[in-house]
């Protein structure tokens with residue numbers, strides 16, 4: 001095994017001081033754990049098709065962080081945040097299968113998220129056609145990924161085994177650096193901002209925040225989200241992008257704290273200007289300051305109740321790819337050539353491509369009314385805005401969970417077309433666009449799960 005993961009000790013949250021809690025109010029149980037995943041050998045980085053060689057250093061370490069929760073009636077859930085660009089369906093299925101066997105968790109109980117950092121490791125079968133790998137590079141990525149999958153399961157088991165009494169609190173902060181990247185020209189941003197001109201397009205500047213305190217009242221974990229691509233940096237150095245800097249700043253200030261970031265519905269959201277470490281750190285510190293401000297305000301106590309629901313929603317493709325279409329689309333760029341060649345080989349081998357995709361949708365309800373929706377892939381911001389309108393202002397929605405799937409456009413973005421409106425082939429799917437009812441199908445799927453957890 002080439003890849004060694006530094007297995008940090010699971011945080012044990014001190015003696016259980018049950019006397020501090022009113023006897024009539026049963027508490028949550030919670031446990032945190034973290035896994036350092038910075039690759040120790042040269043490995044390709046994820047997220048940009050333009051990189052042509054493995055990473056050459058690091059800005060800071062990469063982490064997978066886990067928060068295990070158990071409600072008063074014994075129902076458990078695990079939140080996984082990670083400095084990863086995304087995971088394939090193969091990785092997602094493998095982790096879920098192991099967690100079922102090892103820990104008895106079903107998929108409704110596993111909230112597997114990734115920050116979408118474009119400065120993390122490439123993983124097996126995820127955006128694989130982006131990269132001009134030779135066999136050795138592909139093999140190293142596969143070995144790293146398989147070891148990572150095992151280590152994540154171990155670490156979750158350890159977090160579940162180290163839970164102690166806790167209280168949970170919810171609130172929302174705000175940070176305003178995310179920009180709708182479809183509606184604003186990056187080269188014009190500085191001029192627009194300097195001139196005080198409003199930027200165009202929908203954004204979601206909320207910073208949803210879940211805080212976990214030990215029975216001694218001390219802050220042990222914060223899980224916070226933001227809708228903005230972690231693609232500020234396109235260097236050859238490992239980092240969690242602005243989200244990595246935000247988590248580092250929070251953990252430096254609070255040494256006992258595990259700070260956990262997830263990507264909200266940032267499919268069409270980006271930070272501009274970008275591309276320098278200074279700007280990336282600055283946005284990270286802005287986000288950390290938003291978390292600190294939110295923590296300093298009164299928060300909503302979350303009663304120790306957890307309901308979890310999961311479903312696979314069928315998302316039809318507009319048109320399943322054919323050999324003829326594959327030959328035409330290989331002109332788009334080198335990664336489309338690799339995709340077309342791989343898909344043609346599969347067709348030649350007698351495979352029939354499906355006409356739809358089983359899309360993962362999950363809803364949690366914490367306490368009496370805190371909804372936390374997780375959908376797969378890279379949803380545009382319209383989804384979190386819509387679900388807050390449909391289900392209540394404090395509803396949280398994150399994308400970038402389960403498998404990386406593809407861009408997930410709203411009907412508006414699907415109609416407009418462009419990058420986030422299609423390009424499914426980049427993700428290895430046998431199609432270029434979703435059918436036009438993609439938003440309606442996801443909304444209906446989420447609505448069914450919300451009804452279930454609210455029953």
Ligand SMILES: [Zn+2]
Nearest residue numbers: 116229267378
């Ligand atoms: Zn993306």
